[in-house]
Amino acid sequence: MKKIYTLVLLALATFSVNAQDEALKPVEGPRIMFEKQVHDYGQIQQGADGNCEFVFTNVGTEPLVLQNVNATCGCTVPSWPREPIMPGEKGTIRVRYDTHRLGNIGKAITVTSNSVGDNSNRITLRITGHVNPAQN
Numbered sequence: 001m002k003k004i005y006t007l008v009l010l011a012l013a014t015f016s017v018n019a020q021d022e023a024l025k026p027v028e029g030p031r032i033m034f035e036k037q038v039h040d041y042g043q044i045q046q047g048a049d050g051n052c053e054f055v056f057t058n059v060g061t062e063p064l065v066l067q068n069v070n071a072t073c074g075c076t077v078p079s080w081p082r083e084p085i086m087p088g089e090k091g092t093i094r095v096r097y098d099t100h101r102l103g104n105i106g107k108a109i110t111v112t113s114n115s116v117g118d119n120s121n122r123i124t125l126r127i128t129g130h131v132n133p134a135q136n
């Protein structure tokens with residue numbers, strides 16, 4: 001019985017190591033991976049700094065190109081790198097939210113790129129939070 005138990009554990013350990021190796025292999029073609037896809041401002045005051053960043057890495061084997069980055073309204077302004085992001089390199093999408101608007105923040109930023117696999121060529125980033133009136 002101990003031999004069977006040991007063999008099963010050895011087989012599971014081998015399978016786990018192989019699965020991890022597969023996950024670490026670069027994807028053929030360009031592939032975008034974000035460090036986070038939601039930025040929560042929390043409770044902020046009117047007129048506070050509305051800037052945030054979404055950092056990403058090209059985990060693929062070919063240059064990544066961001067074709068377009070757009071927001072759901074004019075109160076949210078994204079800026080992004082226009083040059084290709086080489087394999088293994090990082091890039092940053094900067095977003096500025098107009099904090100003069102009071103109330104809940106719930107905006108989406110759509111990133112369109114040449115990324116391959118798992119519908120990653122179109123990713124939605126989100127910003128959330130709440131803008132409170134400024135204290136006098």
